[in-house]
Amino acid sequence: xxxxxxxxxxxxxxxxxxxxxxxxxxxxxxxxxxxxxxxxxxxxxxxxxxxxxxxxxxxxxxxxxxxxxxxxxxxxxxxxxxxxxxxxxxxxxxxxxxxx
Numbered sequence: 035x036x037x038x039x040x041x042x043x044x045x046x047x048x049x050x051x052x053x054x055x056x057x058x059x060x061x062x063x064x065x066x067x068x069x070x071x072x073x074x075x076x077x078x079x080x081x082x083x084x085x086x087x088x089x090x091x092x093x094x095x096x097x098x099x100x101x102x103x104x105x106x107x108x109x110x111x112x113x114x115x116x117x118x119x120x121x122x123x124x125x126x127x128x129x130x131x132x133x134x
Contacts, residue, residue: 054103064101071097 075094081087 051103067097068101071095071101 071094074090074097078087078090078094081090
């Protein structure tokens with residue numbers, strides 16, 4: 035399968051994610067974004083047309099992903115350590131995640 039993203043775009047996205055992981059957010063930032071995402075999802079159901087409902091739904095999905103990401107998102111709520119995806123869990127991490 036062919037890649038459609040350029041290396042420059044990948045570098046920009048990677049640097050934005052790394053910046054977001056290292057910066058300190060304001061108090062309850064991800065909770066506020068989650069509430070906004072929920073409100074936008076409800077507004078999508080009450081939209082007067084399909085196109086505006088689709089735009090609101092896409093916005094709600096993007097805000098939901100923002101609420102779940104970052105060092106203060108769900109990772110912080112669940113006490114997940116910062117590690118690369120696909121890396122094997124240590125025994126301590128496995129016990130903490132209730133895998134054993």
